[in-house]
Amino acid sequence: NVATRISRSYSSFLLKKYHGGHVVIRLALGGATNRPFYRIVAAYNKWARDRKYIEQLGSYDPLPNIHNEKLVAFNYERIKYWIACGAHTTKPVAKLLGLAGFFPLHPMTITGAERRQKAALTEEVQMDRQEQVE
């Protein structure tokens, strides 16, 4: 384990040597009670999730709107820049980028879809059995 020393003064990035830290592209939670809203953000991984970040790269609204759409915004140019600088992406961001077609599809998206399909099938079978019993 590399002992990380995080200094409290955020004055200059150039003078600091960031041991073991790296830039991540992740979702920062905002919004209100029972109403989440995520900003897609490039930040150092040790910083608090909802506080300081280097750059905002987009947003994600997990609740569907009137037209049954979940709005996601990506600034592809800047995401390309940060990935070129060596940024990592977290799982939900990688899934969203996979759904957008920017990344290849995340394996867990496919697994999740398959699980849902199986659950829907078993539910159908159970409903049929109940109807037959009645």
Next chain:
Amino acid sequence: MAASSFTRCLVKSYFCVKCVAHAQTTTRMFCVSASRSSFVDAPKAQFTDTEVQDILTKITGLDLKKVFRPIRRQLTPPKYKLMTDTELEEAVRKAEEQAKHLLKTPPVLPERKPINDVLYEDQMLEGMDTAKYVFTDINFNVPHRERFIVVREPSGTLRKATWNERDRLIQVYFPKEGRKITPPPIFKEENLRVVFEQDRHEDVLNQCIVQFEPDSAEFNNVLMLTYEDIEKHGKYDLLRSTRFFGGLTWHLVNGRRIDGLLVDMLQRDLMQDAVRLVRLFNLVHPQSESAQQAQTQQATDLDLLKIYAQYESNRAGFIELAVQTYEQTKALSSF
């Protein structure tokens, strides 16, 4: 190994699609695209020809009192200036330039073709979610026509967003002043009828320009309804010194229904405007009787009106009478 090759082919397909999308995107400059087609379709005149635009601006007129009439804005006390005659002329000239700028006609474009591009079909993702995901590219340097907006349906297909979705999402992320996300109910037919009865065609058209893109179906629909209503009731003077007069004349000329407008101009003694209108008609319909006769006789001014009245018009009697009275008054005044 399989995963990486899968990755490579997906990434390649995305980039290929990106190149194709770039090649197929609609043009940014409206005027440039229209003028290119005019060289192909000669001799029929297009909206953006210099001659046509010249005629339309002259017909629109420049009534400074109407262009700069008081509109609803923040109340400020009026400013009074003491000017010499030269300064006054200078101020009037500046006002005329400003008025010309305000009177620029909105572009008349062919209707945009619907987008039906499917980028990727993924049956294995079926039922992954109940809602669609809409992905927008929020890069500031990209023009709105070339922005990537894709939709991932719950059935797994990744398709490009339709024009309505595009307009709505661009308004969400790059809001334009005055534009609403859902079009306001004034553009519904019943409400339009009420507004037309109150003679507020200009307000409706101003709102329409702000709300819709010039080549969208709703824009053309609202414009057509307004022009039809104006033509039905003969309320041409409502739009006379506004920037919509050019569009109105173009619509009527293309539909070959300039009789009402011509009669209105003659009633208001606008002979020059009437002559220009007939010239525009001949430019746009070079195969019509009046155009061919004018070509053979090399007619100018009032003769054009007479030829038009003879061959094409339904109200021939009125037009001939008006031309005769004008000639008589001119002859009398010259004595």
